[in-house]
Amino acid sequence: MKVFLTVLLWFVSTLTLLGQSDSTKLDSDTSNTQSDSLQLSIKSPQTDSLRKMVQTGALEVIVTSEGKPVEFASVNLTNSKFSGVADDKGYFKFSAVPAGEYQMVVSAVSHGKLKLQATVVPDTVSKIVANYKLGSNSLNEVVVTGTMKEVSRMESTVPVEVYSSTFFRKNPTACVFESLQNINGVRPQLNCNICNTGDIHINGLEGPYTMIMIDGMPIVSGLSSVYGLSGIPNALIDRIEIVKGPASSLYGSEAVGGLINLITKNPANAPVFSADVFTTSWGEVNNDIGFKFNAFKKATVLTGINYFKYGNRIDNNNDNFTDVTLQDRISLFQKWNFERKQKRIFSLAGRYNYEDRWGGDVTWNKSFRGGDQRYAESIYTKRWELIGNYQLPVKEKLLLAMSFNNHDQNSVYGNTPYLARQTIGFSQLTWDKELSNHSLLVGTALRYTVYDDNTPGTASPTLENRPDKVWLPGIFVQDEISLKDKHKVLLGMRYDYNSVHGNIFTPRVGYKWSVNENNILRFNAGTGFRVVSLFTEEHAALTGGREVVVTGKLQPEKSYNANINYLKKIYLPNENFIGFDGSIWYTRFQNQIIPDYETDVTKIIYNNLEGYAISRGISANMDFNFSNGLKMLIGGSYLDVFSKKTNQQNVNSKNRPFLTERWTGTWSISYKVKKLNLGIDYTGNIYGPMRLPTIGSADPRRETSPVWSLQNIQLTYSGNKRYEIFGGVKNLLNWTPARNQPFLIARTNDPFGNPDPDNPKDLPFDPSYVYAPNQGIRGFLGLRVNVK
Numbered sequence: 001m002k003v004f005l006t007v008l009l010w011f012v013s014t015l016t017l018l019g020q021s022d023s024t025k026l027d028s029d030t031s032n033t034q035s036d037s038l039q040l041s042i043k044s045p046q047t048d049s050l051r052k053m054v055q056t057g058a059l060e061v062i063v064t065s066e067g068k069p070v071e072f073a074s075v076n077l078t079n080s081k082f083s084g085v086a087d088d089k090g091y092f093k094f095s096a097v098p099a100g101e102y103q104m105v106v107s108a109v110s111h112g113k114l115k116l117q118a119t120v121v122p123d124t125v126s127k128i129v130a131n132y133k134l135g136s137n138s139l140n141e142v143v144v145t146g147t148m149k150e151v152s153r154m155e156s157t158v159p160v161e162v163y164s165s166t167f168f169r170k171n172p173t174a175c176v177f178e179s180l181q182n183i184n185g186v187r188p189q190l191n192c193n194i195c196n197t198g199d200i201h202i203n204g205l206e207g208p209y210t211m212i213m214i215d216g217m218p219i220v221s222g223l224s225s226v227y228g229l230s231g232i233p234n235a236l237i238d239r240i241e242i243v244k245g246p247a248s249s250l251y252g253s254e255a256v257g258g259l260i261n262l263i264t265k266n267p268a269n270a271p272v273f274s275a276d277v278f279t280t281s282w283g284e285v286n287n288d289i290g291f292k293f294n295a296f297k298k299a300t301v302l303t304g305i306n307y308f309k310y311g312n313r314i315d316n317n318n319d320n321f322t323d324v325t326l327q328d329r330i331s332l333f334q335k336w337n338f339e340r341k342q343k344r345i346f347s348l349a350g351r352y353n354y355e356d357r358w359g360g361d362v363t364w365n366k367s368f369r370g371g372d373q374r375y376a377e378s379i380y381t382k383r384w385e386l387i388g389n390y391q392l393p394v395k396e397k398l399l400l401a402m403s404f405n406n407h408d409q410n411s412v413y414g415n416t417p418y419l420a421r422q423t424i425g426f427s428q429l430t431w432d433k434e435l436s437n438h439s440l441l442v443g444t445a446l447r448y449t450v451y452d453d454n455t456p457g458t459a460s461p462t463l464e465n466r467p468d469k470v471w472l473p474g475i476f477v478q479d480e481i482s483l484k485d486k487h488k489v490l491l492g493m494r495y496d497y498n499s500v501h502g503n504i505f506t507p508r509v510g511y512k513w514s515v516n517e518n519n520i521l522r523f524n525a526g527t528g529f530r531v532v533s534l535f536t537e538e539h540a541a542l543t544g545g546r547e548v549v550v551t552g553k554l555q556p557e558k559s560y561n562a563n564i565n566y567l568k569k570i571y572l573p574n575e576n577f578i579g580f581d582g583s584i585w586y587t588r589f590q591n592q593i594i595p596d597y598e599t600d601v602t603k604i605i606y607n608n609l610e611g612y613a614i615s616r617g618i619s620a621n622m623d624f625n626f627s628n629g630l631k632m633l634i635g636g637s638y639l640d641v642f643s644k645k646t647n648q649q650n651v652n653s654k655n656r657p658f659l660t661e662r663w664t665g666t667w668s669i670s671y672k673v674k675k676l677n678l679g680i681d682y683t684g685n686i687y688g689p690m691r692l693p694t695i696g697s698a699d700p701r702r703e704t705s706p707v708w709s710l711q712n713i714q715l716t717y718s719g720n721k722r723y724e725i726f727g728g729v730k731n732l733l734n735w736t737p738a739r740n741q742p743f744l745i746a747r748t749n750d751p752f753g754n755p756d757p758d759n760p761k762d763l764p765f766d767p768s769y770v771y772a773p774n775q776g777i778r779g780f781l782g783l784r785v786n787v788k
Helices: 002-022 047-053 176-182 223-227
Strands: 038-040 056-065 074-077 083-085 091-098 100-108 112-120 125-132 161-164 186-190 198-202 210-214 217-220 237-244 258-264 273-280 285-295 299-310 326-338 346-360 376-391 397-413 416-435 438-453 468-483 487-498 502-516 519-530 547-550 557-572 576-590 603-606 611-625 630-646 652-655 663-673 678-687 708-717 723-730 778-787
Touching (some): 083 091, 112 125
Parallel strands (some): 038 091, 210 258
Antiparallel strands (some): 186 198, 376 397, 397 416, 416 438, 438 468, 468 487, 557 576, 723 778
């Protein structure tokens, strides 16, 4: 009988522990300071008897960084089933834990991982403080972009740069496109002086070489890479991860120059209500509202609403055209996270964006849209996106990711209409497997793109409408091999079949040497490919009077890249910290397609380059964190980008591309006056000369830009836990590209006139001479509210 009771108690205990490991719930008896913490406890009539057999204790954990609580950090006792999430005060409590020694792992998205030893004493509440060291949150972030796996930045074989939402609040902007201006080696480039559309350059390469993703889904491409970037509000972004250099072996087409992954907020970590509102002295108004709620029993829903309005017609350079595009934009975002057993992933997200923007003649109104009485560029954009991630309910870690988006464009450029629609469906299944010292990732992906417009680009030889329909299935495999404790080797390859261009193979290799915990050396090499969509990328073909001419059948571009990255952490006395991150890269292109604007000012001529193109350079970031409240992030890059073309006489000619700087610098300097609860942020960038797209020798505009800089300062009062007030000045130097220039837009007095190629002094209408924003100095004032 005694044996039977013992076995019965053991069986009940086991079932209870298993039930507690699959679900966590709020303990209604906790105090107010612990009301949001998740507790694991044994609740059964046999608790007292069990404790006599298995001695247990409790463990309280407080997660901090620089003395401040870290919200919603994950806390796990390894080799056990005890885990949970801390509350918004960094507090978590384990109950009824068997006595003994444990290794505890604490993980926070913006701080990385901590490993600590924890001791559980019978019938005792033990306490442990998990404190992130000063500076560790700048180099130990959890990243997923480099290898499609969640690892700390220090452990990743592929160098990944991470920028949190805190970084972007130092220079508040209305959208992601503008916020990237203070990241070293990344530059938002305006492509039109009138409608202000743009793309993102990485290391001097044009925007189409940059893949932009949301939560790992490649949904920002084609039309949206030109027209959709300004529609992504900062409020829904938790962090941005950037990989510089080809990543086609994992992500396929377009990830040639690099990729930018926008990680949206996790509903579980978001405040119950948030608002971020600011206005500028130019009349811009930006409103971000967010709130979350629980749906059903196991779903948390985050909703974000962004509205941006700018309707002030300003013409400071006196050319009778608006200096800045007028915009009316709304973006709706919602993300659902579902709680599942064994912490399996299931999330759904959707976004809708509508924008009405126009620029041009200051006397224009919508009655002139599409006519030849007043010139303006009017763009209506409707875009919606769906994103889903679902971990299959099997023992192996299989993740199914899906996305679907539709982009509808209704634009007129003077009296030239551009009506286009692009639909992209994407699905991907990955298998993540750990085998001894091998970390395997195997996946298959399928992408289907439909693009249609009213240009000859989607017409048959008989001028019948023929939309582009491209299937792009692919498979990829990656193996990260750990060699002892200090060395890792990454081997990867991808095979894609493009229904238009055929087979595409992209391998890559990486090596990481952890000299010690404060010094990391990485080497990566790989290939990339890109298929060009001329009319979605070549804005100048629509805005000016140029004709697009394609000579020969265009082949996909290919690139070969190698880069070396060195990362160092230096811990100084009194909790002062310095971080260094430097890279050297070299990329060689074959079949590169470079538009020729110079041979004939009335045409844009396309062909695959008969020769090769090179992008090479060096960049470095220095990260300073001092215990007195001073923080600095200072970066600089030197770029050498050129192409060599072989003519019929086998003579090579070297050319720099337009709008590519020789060197660039960025900085973000912050200081906190603790006694006043006042934060001071000074941010800025500086760019070396660029070659500018003039129109022949008769054009009086500069062929090369001067050195130019945009600088900003912000003051933030954070004396209240629920709100903060911020204000400052943008473009302190009041710099604009119109300085010392006869004009920026050619022939604004007669934008509908036809250029005469026999009279080169008669310049054609041309709004593409743009390399920097036209907005001068302006003040801003705003309010942020967070209710947790």
